[in-house]
Amino acid sequence: MRSDIFMQDDNFLNEIEILAVETGIWNCEFRYQPETGSAEDGLSGVVGDNFGEFPMFVSGSNIPNALSQVQDIANFVVSRFLDKHRFIIKEEIRARSNMTFRSLDTRPSRPHVDVDKEHYVFLYYVNDSDGDTILYDQISDRVTSYTQEDLTEFKRVSPKAGRALLFSGNRFHSWNGPQDSYARCVINMNLSLDERSFNGREFN
Amino acid sequence: MKDLSMVENLTKVEDFFLYDDEFLSLDAIKSIQNEIIYNQQFRVNPFEWEEKPEDPHHIFGDMFEDFPFLTSGTNSIEPEGSVFEIGKYVLHQLSLKNSLAPMSIFRAKSNLTTITKESKPSWPHIDGQDEHLVFIYYVNDSDGDTIVYDQKYTGSEYDQSDLTIFKKITPKAGSAVIFDGSRYHTNYSNQKNNFRFIINMNLKLIGGQ
Numbered sequence: 001m002r003s004d005i006f007m008q009d010d011n012f013l014n015e016i017e018i019l020a021v022e023t024g025i026w027n028c029e030f031r032y033q034p035e036t037g038s039a040e041d042g043l044s045g046v047v048g049d050n051f052g053e054f055p056m057f058v059s060g061s062n063i064p065n066a067l068s069q070v071q072d073i074a075n076f077v078v079s080r081f082l083d084k085h086r087f088i089i090k091e092e093i094r095a096r097s098n099m100t101f102r103s104l105d106t107r108p109s110r111p112h113v114d115v116d117k118e119h120y121v122f123l124y125y126v127n128d129s130d131g132d133t134i135l136y137d138q139i140s141d142r143v144t145s146y147t148q149e150d151l152t153e154f155k156r157v158s159p160k161a162g163r164a165l166l167f168s169g170n171r172f173h174s175w176n177g178p179q180d181s182y183a184r185c186v187i188n189m190n191l192s193l194d195e196r197s198f199n200g201r202e203f204n
Numbered sequence: 205m206k207d208l209s210m211v212e213n214l215t216k217v218e219d220f221f222l223y224d225d226e227f228l229s230l231d232a233i234k235s236i237q238n239e240i241i242y243n244q245q246f247r248v249n250p251f252e253w254e255e256k257p258e259d260p261h262h263i264f265g266d267m268f269e270d271f272p273f274l275t276s277g278t279n280s281i282e283p284e285g286s287v288f289e290i291g292k293y294v295l296h297q298l299s300l301k302n303s304l305a306p307m308s309i310f311r312a313k314s315n316l317t318t319i320t321k322e323s324k325p326s327w328p329h330i331d332g333q334d335e336h337l338v339f340i341y342y343v344n345d346s347d348g349d350t351i352v353y354d355q356k357y358t359g360s361e362y363d364q365s366d367l368t369i370f371k372k373i374t375p376k377a378g379s380a381v382i383f384d385g386s387r388y389h390t391n392y393s394n395q396k397n398n399f400r401f402i403i404n405m406n407l408k409l410i411g412g413q
Contacts, residue, residue, distance in 0.1 A: 029245030055398055057246065101318035182272055182320060
């Protein structure tokens with residue numbers, strides 16, 4: 001990984017844009033996915049009774065630049081974020097929207113990394129809700145096998161419409177299902193960044 | 205409207221009520237679950253009405269609370285697509301077993317409700333004021349009962365305290381209900397099961413009464 005990044009920004013879209021994104025996402029079609037599909041090998045996904053496995057609804061695709069209803073919205077949001085923070089995208093690996101609904105299970109989902117290649121995670125919160133995103137100190141190197149007892153919390157971020165995160169994709173992360181809100185909806189992108197994004201900059 | 209050929213028995217809409225939970229094979233029930241739950245695209249409906257419409261099709265009051273849901277299919281009076289095709293199949297099987305008269309389908313969609321904190325039922329309503337039947341097929345076992353009231357649409361508004369329950373139906377995979385669409389009806393959200401999937405159609409007798 002070229003640089004370990006964690007960045008949070010609540011102010012890169014204006015109120016009208018935030019509402020337009022939310023409305024646009026509600027108009028997308030979502031498909032039921034009974035499980036998150038996280039790995040169970042300890043290398044890129046950690047299982048254990050501290051964690052739950054949640055059904056979710058997904059719009060978009062795991063295929064790069066796939067034609068989808070979410071794609072244009074995701075491109076708009078991520079480009080605004082990257083432009084503001086002077087990042088240059090090299091490759092978009094995945095763009096989709098995940099929606100989870102109120103759950104009786106208060107445990108976080110299985111800690112995981114999204115894809116088995118070097119990348120960054122861009123996470124945009126579509127609506128105000130509960131259901132924190134949890135980032136862990138542990139980094140997946142595809143060699144070290146982690147158990148749930150190994151994991152320690154690095155950051156915890158609460159969803160807020162218009163808030164976005166960019167973080168290194170090899171960092172284990174998970175999320176809580178909403179307990180108070182009806183639905184928790186995010187745009188989730190995996191991308192790589194051009195080398196020019198890092199020239200003379202420190203992120204840690 | 206999409207016509208369906210049926211044997212005749214159902215002769216009038218008024219006061220019609222039918223519940224059946226033994227008209228599909230287990231394989232058919234599972235196939236329908238697979239098709240509706242895993243292969244349909246759902247869209248979020250508006251979350252909450254910020255302003256309650258002045259609308260005799262709905263009954264408002266603090267005994268009720270609207271909650272959001274997701275839908276696959278449309279309100280089109282010329283329904284098409286896989287939800288319509290599945291609903292047509294289910295209705296055909298139900299009609300064969302119960303010797304129902306021919307009916308046309310003028311709305312076909314699948315509704316999905318998720319767990320809410322609100323334990324009140326949604327606003328009692330009718331789907332439309334023209335004579336019709338309401339068809340509900342329960343795709344999965346769930347909580348979140350359907351309530352059908354004694355009261356019928358008359359064009360004037362009811363108070364919530366006027367309502368009395370005619371039938372209460374607990375969702376059970378493979379069961380279906382048809383009732384006179386002039387009756388106000390509602391549903392509870394699910395409090396225990398993650399998801400409650402139904403197929404909801406509006407029907408007319410072919411040729412009218």
